[in-house]
Amino acid sequence: MKSGTSIKKERVIEAHEIKTIRYLLDLPFNDELVSSWIARNALQYGIKPSQLSTLIFEDTDTWKGDIDVFLNPKKITTLNKNTGIDENKIQSQTFYASCSYFYNQTEKTPQVKWVMPLGVRTRKKSFGLQYCPCCLSEDGNQPYFRKSWRLGFMTCCPFHSVQMHDRCPKCHNPIDIKRLQKHKGEILYHPEDIAYCSKCGFDLRKTQYIDVSSEEYGINRVNFIQSTTGYGKAGNLDFCYSNLYFEGIRRLLSFVVCSSNGKRLFVHLKRELQLQQMHHREALGHNIEPERLGINLRRTGFIMIYHLLQDWPETFVNSCKITDTSSHMIKTPYLEFPFWVSDTFFFNIHEHRFLTCDTEKKNIINYFQTRLKKKINLNQAVRLVKNLRETN
Numbered sequence: 001m002k003s004g005t006s007i008k009k010e011r012v013i014e015a016h017e018i019k020t021i022r023y024l025l026d027l028p029f030n031d032e033l034v035s036s037w038i039a040r041n042a043l044q045y046g047i048k049p050s051q052l053s054t055l056i057f058e059d060t061d062t063w064k065g066d067i068d069v070f071l072n073p074k075k076i077t078t079l080n081k082n083t084g085i086d087e088n089k090i091q092s093q094t095f096y097a098s099c100s101y102f103y104n105q106t107e108k109t110p111q112v113k114w115v116m117p118l119g120v121r122t123r124k125k126s127f128g129l130q131y132c133p134c135c136l137s138e139d140g141n142q143p144y145f146r147k148s149w150r151l152g153f154m155t156c157c158p159f160h161s162v163q164m165h166d167r168c169p170k171c172h173n174p175i176d177i178k179r180l181q182k183h184k185g186e187i188l189y190h191p192e193d194i195a196y197c198s199k200c201g202f203d204l205r206k207t208q209y210i211d212v213s214s215e216e217y218g219i220n221r222v223n224f225i226q227s228t229t230g231y232g233k234a235g236n237l238d239f240c241y242s243n244l245y246f247e248g249i250r251r252l253l254s255f256v257v258c259s260s261n262g263k264r265l266f267v268h269l270k271r272e273l274q275l276q277q278m279h280h281r282e283a284l285g286h287n288i289e290p291e292r293l294g295i296n297l298r299r300t301g302f303i304m305i306y307h308l309l310q311d312w313p314e315t316f317v318n319s320c321k322i323t324d325t326s327s328h329m330i331k332t333p334y335l336e337f338p339f340w341v342s343d344t345f346f347f348n349i350h351e352h353r354f355l356t357c358d359t360e361k362k363n364i365i366n367y368f369q370t371r372l373k374k375k376i377n378l379n380q381a382v383r384l385v386k387n388l389r390e391t392n
Helices: 032-045 047-058 071-083 089-094 135-140 189-193 215-229 241-256 260-272 296-307 314-322 337-346 358-372 378-391
Strands: 008-013 020-021 233-234 237-239
Touching: 020 047, 020 071, 032 047, 032 189, 047 071, 071 089, 071 358, 089 215, 215 233, 215 241, 215 296, 215 337, 237 241, 241 260, 241 337, 260 314, 296 314, 314 337, 358 378
Parallel strands: none
Antiparallel strands: 008 020, 233 237
16 A cells, blocks of 8 residues: 655654654665665655655755765764664665675775766766566565665676576666656555666566576675675685685686786687677777676676686686786786785796887887888887787
């Protein structure tokens, strides 16, 4: 049954007998996104989520930002004043305050690695929110969106072994719980409206279930356990601190899938694992981060990571030797690698450094200037040599 349009309020006597109004809201579920929590409570009262956000935050701008990642102390205090919900409870729902198991938040910035962007500050479509149709169906009349559905290292449901979806299967638009629409023919919003596509109204709970391979399910279970317990086993490695695990697989994934130097290793692993139906990486831009990859490419990458971890570092070392991948190609000067990855570079993989004398450098520049019929500098010549090497 739908609630009325008026929100339940209670009068609270504060210090000096100043009367204030508090809005009665259900507490967020343990793994619920902040945006999902606000939307779920708003729909229970039959109003738009943006309306409830305006009331409890006392502005219209907060709802436009990525409140799942970060809420500043002033917003949290205002929310506590208007709802009576403990500030620590509110803060713990954000990724900024609950990411220590998968990302070391050391800088004074609201950015949290591994959290997929929603594109709230750009007009470009961003598929930063995934969902499991099985979970939404099992939620009954109170469906909600989990925090783990926004993490880039999750590609399938760790409970149902079905593929996650990052867009509506009918209209292919991103999942957007900030712009929910009333169900067709209804006057008021309904709690179950959160489970419908905000663009075409498709019931996301009716999305076709797609079973995943044992390898993809395996790496997702590992990622889920590591991110929720803070420790765990991955392949033949045991991690007492899960942040070391996530830092390592982030570096490996960035190299294999996102770096131009890792293309040959990617192709080799794809052939070895016979991933013929999986996504390719030809259209990638430079320096893209793992959480910005499409779901199909992330699925491919994590199956490769799972394969490499089973007998770490033997398969990785052998694959690097087959593809002539050196530690010099993998390591990045301004990024640190956890010990379990860096030790592999130091003890098992040769570091090839190409030393070129001044005469050779001049000959290379002269060669390209003759071919291109224009003058080039040393840096341009280096890039041209690199492109030729990758092509061959």
